[in-house]
Amino acid sequence: MVEKREIGSSGIEVAPLALGGNVFGWTADEATSFTLMDAFREAGGTMIDTADVYSAWVPGHSGGESERVIGQWLARSGAREEMVIATKVGFMAGLQPDTIREGCDKSLERLGIETIDLYYMHKDDESVPLDESLGVYDELVKAGRIRAIGLSNFTAPRIAEAMEVADRCGYARPQALQPWYNLVERERYEDELAAAAQAAGLSVFPYYGLANGFLTGKYRSKDDLDQSPRGLRNVAYLEGRGQDVLAAMDAIAADTGAPLAAIALAWLMRAPTITAPIASATSLAQLSELTAALTLDLTDEQVASLDAASG
Numbered sequence: 001m002v003e004k005r006e007i008g009s010s011g012i013e014v015a016p017l018a019l020g021g022n023v024f025g026w027t028a029d030e031a032t033s034f035t036l037m038d039a040f041r042e043a044g045g046t047m048i049d050t051a052d053v054y055s056a057w058v059p060g061h062s063g064g065e066s067e068r069v070i071g072q073w074l075a076r077s078g079a080r081e082e083m084v085i086a087t088k089v090g091f092m093a094g095l096q097p098d099t100i101r102e103g104c105d106k107s108l109e110r111l112g113i114e115t116i117d118l119y120y121m122h123k124d125d126e127s128v129p130l131d132e133s134l135g136v137y138d139e140l141v142k143a144g145r146i147r148a149i150g151l152s153n154f155t156a157p158r159i160a161e162a163m164e165v166a167d168r169c170g171y172a173r174p175q176a177l178q179p180w181y182n183l184v185e186r187e188r189y190e191d192e193l194a195a196a197a198q199a200a201g202l203s204v205f206p207y208y209g210l211a212n213g214f215l216t217g218k219y220r221s222k223d224d225l226d227q228s229p230r231g232l233r234n235v236a237y238l239e240g241r242g243q244d245v246l247a248a249m250d251a252i253a254a255d256t257g258a259p260l261a262a263i264a265l266a267w268l269m270r271a272p273t274i275t276a277p278i279a280s281a282t283s284l285a286q287l288s289e290l291t292a293a294l295t296l297d298l299t300d301e302q303v304a305s306l307d308a309a310s311g
């Protein structure tokens with residue numbers, strides 16, 4: 001039985017690993033996506049992360065493909081009551097009130113559900129005053145269209161401002177933050193966001209938990225980069241600290257038999273301010289290496305060696 005953690009003070013609880021949905025309809029076709037979600041649920045996973053914009057970067061797609069696949073899976077699996085569904089709005093269209101209202105309606109329709117459990121602002125939109133965007137989110141909470149509010153890709157000062165606005169206006173408070181954070185991108189989160197999230201009482205769900213696949217150990221040199229359409233995103237990690245991190249993970253893998261992907265995610269799960277890392281898989285073999293993190297207890301020495309190699 002996987003121990004659950006609460007999202008902020010929302011009363012919603014999740015297992016400490018979220019399945020990333022940006023691959024559904026991109027690098028995982030529909031049938032593969034269904035088997036991945038089945039296996040994730042079977043392993044004790046309870047949260048799926050998606051966005052209205054997934055996978056608009058694929059030629060011929062316009063966004064909504066991932067939500068549609070998740071909606072079909074929820075309908076056929078009967079798993080709605082067990083799963084916490086997080087989605088997002090505003091990555092390309094911004095956060096104008098009507099964009100949020102219409103985005104929410106469309107996401108609910110594609111997902112085939114009555115309520116979005118966690119609804120993120122996908123990225124900050126400084127052209128819209130926070131009292132307007134948060135005001136619409138508050139309306140959506142009151143109308144039962146969403147349960148909890150999340151912020152993704154916000155800076156520390158804007159997190160503090162969002163909390164201040166919510167409190168001053170009497171709106172539902174944001175409960176979650178989704179930042180970019182992993183073993184080879186520590187400063188992105190640790191420099192300012194960790195303290196801001198803690199001060200605001202936000203649960204943190206880091207994305208790119210596997211650094212686009214680098215932290216699985218499959219990219220060791222430039223010759224390995226053609227293994228995936230996202231291989232080239234890993235080029236920057238191949239030198240310096242990236243190699244040190246892989247060496248530290250290799251040593252732990254040799255001692256424990258755990259796959260590198262599980263070690264990278266278990267390190268995130270143990271980080272003091274983290275609720276659940278988000279990671280995706282494109283095959284069942286990959287997925288089993290992610291869910292292995294749910295039962296991998298790193299020792300203090302192992303965590304210290306990863307901290308030292310990545311610091």
Ligand SMILES: NC(=O)c1ccc[n+]([C@@H]2O[C@H](COP(=O)([O-])OP(=O)(O)OC[C@H]3O[C@@H](n4cnc5c(N)ncnc54)[C@H](OP(=O)(O)O)[C@@H]3O)[C@@H](O)[C@H]2O)c1
Pocket residue numbers: 019020021022023027049050122152153178206207208209210211212213214216218227228229230261278279280281282285286287289290
């Ligand atoms: N808020 C935001 O702005 C934002 C931005 C990005 C992502 N996200 C969310 O975070 C989630 C996670 O990010 P991500 O999926 O882009 O990246 P990620 O989790 O860092 O990398 C996952 C990719 O690594 C490869 N992989 C996974 N397990 C593996 C294994 N055991 N062995 C070898 N390769 C393995 C797979 O790609 P290949 O098979 O193609 O190599 C997989 O799709 C997304 O799905 C999305 O929900 C949010």
